[in-house]
Amino acid sequence: MDFFNSLSKFERRKTNTVQIGNLLMGSEHPIRIQSMTTTDTLNTEASVAQCKRIFDAGADVVRLTAQGIREAENLKNIRQRLIEDGYTKPLVADIHFNPNAAETAACNVEKVRINPGNFIDKRASFVDVNLNEEQYAEELNRLKEKFVNLLNLCKEHHTALRIGVNHGSLSDRIMSRYGDTPEGMVESAMEFLRICVKENFADVVLSMKASNVRVMVHAYRQLERRMKMEGMTFPLHLGVTEAGEGEDGRIKSAVGIGALLADGIGDTIRVSLTEEPEAEIPVAKALVDYFTNRENHQPIAAVDSAIYSPYEYIKATSTSVAGIGGNSSPIVIADLTSLPTVDDESIQALGYQYISAENRWNKVTDTAPDFLLVADSSLKVGGTKGLRFVDESLFIFADAAQIEVLAQKAMQNPNAAIILETNNSNGVAEQRAAILHLKGKKLLNPVIIRRSYNETEINLLQLKAAADCGLLFIDGLADGIMISNKESIEPTTAVSTAFAILQAARVRISKTEFISCPGCGRTLFDLQQTAAKIRERTKHLTGLKIGIMGCIVNGPGEMADADYGYVGAGPSRVTLYKGKNAIKKNIPQEEALEQLVLLIKENGDWKD
Template sequence: MDYFNYSRRESSAVNIGGTPLGDKNSIRIQSMTNTSTQDTEACVAQAKRIVDAGGEYVRLTTQGIKEAENLMNINIALRQAGYMVPLVADVHFNPKVADVAAQYAEKVRINPGNYVDAARTFKKLEYTDEEYALELQKIRDRFVPFLNICKENYTAIRIGVNHGSLSDRIMSRYGDTPEGIVESCMEFLRICVEENFASVVISIKASNTVVMVRTVRLLVATMEKEGMNFPLHLGVTEAGDGEDGRIKSALGIGALLSDGIGDTIRVSLSEDPEYEIPVARKLVDYVTARADHQYIPGIAAPEFDYLSPSRRKTFAVKNIGGDNLPVVIAERFDGKTDYNPLFTPDYIYAGRELPAKCISEVGYILDGDVWKGEENTYPAFNFNSIDALRNSEAELNFLFLPFMALTEELAEELKEMKNVVIISQSNHQNKLGEHRALVHQLMSAGCEHPVVFFQYYTENDSEDLQIKSAADMGALVFDGFCDGIFIFNQGELSHSVVDGIAFGILQAGRIRTSKTEYISCPGCGRTLFDLQSTIACVKAATSHLTGLKIGIMGCIVNGPGEMADADYGYVGAGRGRISLYKKKECIEKNIPEEEAVEKLIELIKANGDYIEKE
C-alpha cells in the first residue's frame, strides 16, 4: 500500500437499482429515515428530502414483516413522484424479515451479530471446534436461501457488522477485538463467494473511531488475502450531533477515504437525516480532490505497522512528546485574546511580537530571530535557519519543517538536538501524504523528536473547517504520529472556534479528552422517543462533566454494546420508556421518559461522578 499518494482502492461493481456502486463509480452518499416504516407518507416525504439534498440511497428500518411489506408501497409512491432512488432495508434479529424485504428493496442490510445468533448478553460461551463448526453451518443453512431470494429479485445485500452488536459467540471466541469483528463479517462473505453471489457491499462500523479505522483496515487486508474485493460502506455509528458529530465522522471516515478505502458513506448525525448529506458530500469532495496530485516520494519506515499501529516513540521536550498528551498550538497575530476556558491552547504562536496580555498557563512562541529569552516563551525557526537553531540555548525550540527539506544531513544533525519539536509543514494538494512522509523519514533516520502538525486553511464556515481539518488529521492520529496539532486559519472564524475544533479532533481520535463525550445514535424507525430533544436535555445537565462518556441510544440494537466503554447509558426500551446503564449493566428498566434525565443524573451522583456546575 502507498501511504503517501492518493488513489482509490479497486473494488468490484455492485448494481443497486439504477445506481451502481464500487469499481469506477463515484463514492455514493446515503442516509436513513427515522420515521416509522409503516407510515408510507412520512417515509416518502423524508426520502424525498434526503434525495433533494443529494442522497443517492435511502435506508429504512424494517423491524418486522409488516414494515418489510410496506417497502413496496413506499417504493411505488417514490417512483410515481419521479424519485428513482434505491431503497435499502435495514434488518436486525429476524432473518424472515430479510427474505420479505428482498422482494421490495433494491438492497437489504443484514447484521451478522444477530442474523442467526441470538441477541448478545455479554455471556462467555464455550465451544469445541466441532460445536463451533455446527454454529457456522446454522448460518449457512439460513443464509443461502436468503441469497437465492436476492438472486431471483436482483437484490443486493449489505453485510453490516456493528461493533456494538457482536454476538456472544464471536465475543467468546475472539474477544472484543478487530480480529473478532472482521471474522464476524468474513463468515458471511465466504458463504457469498462459495454461492457465487457477488452483489455484496460490506460495512464495519463503531462509535469508537480507533476501533472503526483499525478494523476496516484489517478487513481490507483480510479480503485481499482471500482474493476478495467487495466495495465498502463507511460510517462512524453514534457520531452525535453538531460539531462533535461532524468532527468524529470526518476523522474516522476521512482517514479511510484518504487511503482510497470506501465506495459509499453515511455520516450518522443525531439530526434530521437530510442534514447528513451536505456533510458527507463536503467530506467526499474534499478527499477525492487529491486525485492525480503531484507524486510524493515517501518511503515507509520498516517498523511501521499499518494494521496495528502504536504511538510513535518520541522523547519529551517539556510537555510535548514522550508520554505526554498531544498539545494544541494556536496563533494570535491580530492581538485578540478570545479564549474558551475549556479549550485554552497549550502554546500560542505570536510571531514577531507578544500580545499585550499574556495568559500565565500558556506558553508563547516567537520567531527565533526576535526571541530574547522572555519568561515562558520559546523560539521558532524554519528549516533555512538551522544555524540559529544550532546556537539556541532555549529548553524548547520549534522547527518548521516540510518533508522535502529533511535531508540526510539535517536528520543527522537533528539527532544531536534533544530540545527541538518539529512542526510538520505542507502546502501540497495531498498534505496528509507529505505529513506522513516526513514522519516515516524521521522514523527511518532514527529521529525521535515530537511532531506537531501544522494545518493551514482559509475557511469562513465552521463546518467546512471541522470537516477539512479532521479529514487531514485522521490518518495521522490513527497511525500514532500526533504529538500535537496547530490549526492556522486565515478565514473569518474566531480564534476560540478554531481552538475548539483542534481539541475536538484530539478527543474524537481518543488521544486527549477535554469535555464530556456523547455517543448518540442518529435515530431510525426503531427510536421510541424524541432523540434530538433528549440529547439537548442530557447535554444541558451534563456538559460540564469533563471526561465523562455518556451514551444516548434510540433502541437496543446497538445500545449497551456500542456504548460499552461509555460510563453511563440512556437507551430506549419501549414507547416512551428508557433504561439506564452503568457501562454494560442495566441499572433501571422502563423508566418513564419524562423522568429519565433526572434519574440519569441521580445515577451519576450515586456513583460519585457528578460535580455541581460552577
C-alpha cells in the same frame, strides 16, 4: 500483505462493481452518499416524504428500518409511491434479528442490509459461550443454511446485500472467540462473505461501524487486508456510528471517514448525526468532494512501510520537550498571527484568566491551548507570565516535502519539537511519510502537525482539518496539533476544532463525550430533543462518556465503551446503563433524565 498499496501515492482501492437498482457502486464509480429515515416504516406517507427530502438533499441511496415482516412488506408501497413521484434511486431495508423480514424485504427493495451479529444469533448477553471447534462449526452451518435462503432470493430479485457489522452488536459466539475487537468485527463479516463467494453472489457491500473512531478505522483496515489475502474486492460502506450531533458529530465522523478516504478506502459513506437525516447529506458531500481528484497530488518520497503499525494504536516513541511528546497527551497550539493585535480579550477567549495581583495568566478551561503562536509586534497583553509561546529555542518549523532537510534539522536539534507543515494536496500522506522517515532514522523529536487553510465557512474548516489530521493521531504518530486559517474565522474555532479532533482520536479527552445514535424507525421517543437535554445537563462532566440510544439494537454494545447509557426500551420508556449493565429498567421517559443524573451521582462521577 497490507491494506494499502502505497504510503506515498494516493490511489483509490480497486473493487468490483455492485448494482443496486439503477445505481452502480464501486471504485469505477463516484463515492455514493446515503442516509436513513427516522420515520415508522409502517407510516407510508411520512416515510415517503422523508425519503424525498433526503434524495432532494443529494443522497444516492436511502435506508429504512424493517424490524418485522409487516414493515418489510410495506417497503413495496413506499417504493411504488416514490417511483410514481419520479424518485427512482434505490432503497435499502435495514434488518436486525429477523431473517424472515430480510427475505421479505429482498423482494421489495433494491438492497438489504443485515447485521452478522444478530442475523441468526440472539441478542448478545456478553457472556463466554465456550464453543468447541465442533460446536462452532455447527453454528456456522446453521448460519449458512438460513443465509443461503436470503442469497437465493436476492439472486432471483436482483437485490444487492450489505453485510453491516456493528462493534456494538457482535454475537456472543464471536466475542467469546475474538473478543470485542476489530479482529472480531472482521471475522463476523468474513463468515458471511465466504458464503457469498461460495454461492457466486457478488452484489455485496461491507461495513465495519463503531462509535469508537479508532476501533472503526482499524477494523476497516483489517477487513481490507483480509479481503486482499483471500482475493476479494468488494466495495466498502464507511461510517462512524452514533457519532452524535452538531460540531462534535461532524468532526468525529470526519476523523474516522477521512482517515480511510485518505488511503483510498471507501465507495459509499453515511455520516450518522443525531439530527434530521437530510442534514447528513451536505456533510457527506463535503467530505467526498474534499478527496475528489486527489490522485493528482505532488510527489511524495517513498517510505519504509515496515515501521508503520496501522492495525492497532501504538504511540510512537518521542523525547519529552517542555511537556511535549514523551508520555504527555498531544498539545494544542493556537495560531494568533491572523489577529491584528493580541490583547487581553483574545487571550481570555481561548480559556485563560489574568490574575493581576500575580501578573500571571492561568488556564481556566480544559480546552485552553498549551502554546500560542504570535507575531511579537502584535502582543498587547498586560503581562505574559504563565503563557507559553512558540519560540526558536523549542520549535523547528519544517516542510514535510523536504524529508532529508527535516532529518538534518532533527539531528542538529534533538531537544526541539518539530512543527511539521505541508502544502501537498495529499498532505496527510506527506506528513505521515515525513514522520515515518524520522522514526526510521531513530530521530525522537516530538512532532506537531500544522495544517493551514483559507476557509470562510466554519463547517468546512472543521471537516477538512479533521479529515487531514485525525489519521496521524489514530496511528499514534503525532504529539501535537496546530490549525491555522487565514480568513475571518476566529482562532478560538480552530482551537476548539483541534481539541475535538484529539478527542475523536481518543488521545486527549477535554470534555464530555456523547455517543448518540441518529435514530430510525425503531426509535420510540424524540431522540434529538432528548440528546439536547442530556447534553445540556451533563456537558460539564469532562472525560465522562454517555451513550444516548434510541433502541436496544446497538445500545448495550456501543455503550460498553461508555460510562453511562440512556436507551429506549419501549414507547416512552427508558433503561439506564452503567457500562454494559442495565441498572434501572423501563423508567418513564419524563423521569429518565433525573434518574440518569442520580445514577451518575450514586457512582461518584458527578461534579457540580
